[in-house]
Amino acid sequence: MGVNYGVVADNLPDTSSVVRLLKDNGITMVVVMMPNEKVADAARDPSIAGDWVWNQVAVYLPATQINGVAVGNEVFDMRPDLTWVLVQAMKNVHAALKNLGLADSVKVTTPIAFSAVDVSFPPSDGRFRPDIAWSVMKPMLDFLDQTGSSLSMNFYPFFAFNDPANQINRDYAVGNPNNPGVQDPMTGLMYSSLLDAQRDATYYAMAKLGFSGSSKNSLGLPRGVPVKQSVPESGWPSRGQVKKGGRLGTRVGSDGGAATVANAQAYINNLINRVLSGNTGTPLHPDADMDVYIFALFNENKKGSGPDDIEQNFGLFYPNMTKVYEFDFHGGGASWCVANAAVGDQRLQAALDFACGNGADCSAIQPGATCFEPNTKLAHASFAVNSYYQNKGRAPGTCDFDGAAFVTFQEPDEICDPNASWCVANAAVGDQRLQTALDWACGHGADCGPIQPGAKCFDPNTKVAHASYAFNSYYQRNRRAPGTCDFAGTASVVFQAPKIGNCVLPWKSRRQETTPISDGSYAAL
Ligand SMILES: *[C@@H]1O[C@H](CO)[C@@H](O)[C@H](O)[C@H]1NC(C)=O
Ligand SMILES: *[C@@H]1O[C@H](CO)[C@@H](O)[C@H](O)[C@H]1NC(C)=O
Numbered sequence: 001m002g003v004n005y006g007v008v009a010d011n012l013p014d015t016s017s018v019v020r021l022l023k024d025n026g027i028t029m030v031v032v033m034m035p036n037e038k039v040a041d042a043a044r045d046p047s048i049a050g051d052w053v054w055n056q057v058a059v060y061l062p063a064t065q066i067n068g069v070a071v072g073n074e075v076f077d078m079r080p081d082l083t084w085v086l087v088q089a090m091k092n093v094h095a096a097l098k099n100l101g102l103a104d105s106v107k108v109t110t111p112i113a114f115s116a117v118d119v120s121f122p123p124s125d126g127r128f129r130p131d132i133a134w135s136v137m138k139p140m141l142d143f144l145d146q147t148g149s150s151l152s153m154n155f156y157p158f159f160a161f162n163d164p165a166n167q168i169n170r171d172y173a174v175g176n177p178n179n180p181g182v183q184d185p186m187t188g189l190m191y192s193s194l195l196d197a198q199r200d201a202t203y204y205a206m207a208k209l210g211f212s213g214s215s216k217n218s219l220g221l222p223r224g225v226p227v228k229q230s231v232p233e234s235g236w237p238s239r240g241q242v243k244k245g246g247r248l249g250t251r252v253g254s255d256g257g258a259a260t261v262a263n264a265q266a267y268i269n270n271l272i273n274r275v276l277s278g279n280t281g282t283p284l285h286p287d288a289d290m291d292v293y294i295f296a297l298f299n300e301n302k303k304g305s306g307p308d309d310i311e312q313n314f315g316l317f318y319p320n321m322t323k324v325y326e327f328d329f330h331g332g333g334a335s336w337c338v339a340n341a342a343v344g345d346q347r348l349q350a351a352l353d354f355a356c357g358n359g360a361d362c363s364a365i366q367p368g369a370t371c372f373e374p375n376t377k378l379a380h381a382s383f384a385v386n387s388y389y390q391n392k393g394r395a396p397g398t399c400d401f402d403g404a405a406f407v408t409f410q411e412p413d414e415i416c417d418p419n420a421s422w423c424v425a426n427a428a429v430g431d432q433r434l435q436t437a438l439d440w441a442c443g444h445g446a447d448c449g450p451i452q453p454g455a456k457c458f459d460p461n462t463k464v465a466h467a468s469y470a471f472n473s474y475y476q477r478n479r480r481a482p483g484t485c486d487f488a489g490t491a492s493v494v495f496q497a498p499k500i501g502n503c504v505l506p507w508k509s510r511r512q513e514t515t516p517i518s519d520g521s522y523a524a525l
Helices: 015-024 036-044 046-056 086-099 133-146 157-162 170-174 194-207 261-277 345-357 377-391 431-443 463-477
Strands: 068-071 107-109 111-113 117-119 150-155 228-234 292-294 336-339 405-408 422-425 491-494
Touching (some): 036 086, 068 086, 086 107, 086 133, 107 150, 133 150, 133 194, 150 194, 157 170, 157 194, 157 261, 170 261, 194 228, 261 292, 336 377, 377 405, 422 463, 463 491
Parallel strands (some): 068 107, 111 150, 150 228, 228 292
Antiparallel strands (some): 336 405, 422 491
């Protein structure tokens, strides 16, 4: 969860005040973007891409954690002349990162306007615009797949809702619970949010180019998503009219129209709550993750055609740093402290030593204890700094460690839970009973995508390994409730992380067991 910090305005606060504002409000991520004006040069000349990477990314490491960069923004709409050079620019930026040894930690993507999806309803009809589908989107998806990045789509359900011709239910548009929902007549899938319908339309469009996240495995279950989607922009204006293009009429009516504070507040808070609660799946891909950057931080007075243009009214804050409406990025108040990999092992060791010597409970990361594995500096330091931070009551300043750690408001994967347990299959019962139990688990909510051929936990290709993966997934998803690790006597609970080849069995309900593709989020302050 992050924001877009746009600066097309002449009345915004200075940047250090903005950083404080972000931190005070629990906003930990902003997008790093190469502007459209640079894209043609970066595509033409690798050394220009290299200079940009050096000046805008490398020099800020490791003090700033940068997970990804966006090359251009909505190029197909805003700068159609760059359409044909966009992928080359992305490749040159990636190559420059690779030269600096940064390509694994900093992913390259480009935000695409949803108008690139030509047909979006019903979602199963989703397809990319024919002029760019095979010529641009296919090579881009190949690139994103090969580099472990994600497809970045900007979703604005507001625009569909605002068009009076569409007659869209308000609760469905803003993502309120308990709305009548919309069914896809082809698949029977039920959508209770317009955003999810747009996300699935995009997954179907990807599938039509061979990125078939929608195909079924041999058990009839959807396979993992081959290229993840992230949402570098989503927002809702709090007032104004749609001035640009003039194609869309503006919804007016007894409900006060589309661009209202009430609608913006409902949409943004529903979005924040979904991300922070981990409830990010879609009907087609119940396990899909969703990184979202809210557009935008401020109302920007130099955009569009005047104060009554919606373009000036997407902000979470007025320029005087007052909230336009109430929202909360803190997710109910919980927060965690995690170590910053970019500072290197030496500084991680210093943070670890300090935390363990000053009140953190470090017993679980000693040799032989539950959280000794994974035995890395990063994992041990994260455990220690978080223990310190929690024991200090999450007080301000207790998660700094000279820049070696940062606060996050989403439960992080990298902090081991000393009370964890896992469910594993018992080889002695024989393959036949294991297969029966495996089929049952996969058909009752276990995530069996990672044990399909080619997926990260296919090897070792044995019945006991596959059954362990499936049983454990079922067990974690049921929050390790008593009785959820039995499978007709073929399974048992263990309290040490089991090692099965290179496959790591997750110990949380979902975040660790999604796709092998890295999470593709952008930059954290
Ligand atoms: C901030 O600006 C908004 C919009 O102009 C205004 O309504 C609000 O009163 C201002 N708040 C403060 C504290 O000045
Ligand atoms: C682990 O369980 C113990 C005993 O139930 C509890 O006191 C402790 O807080 C738990 N630790 C964590 C990190 O949940």
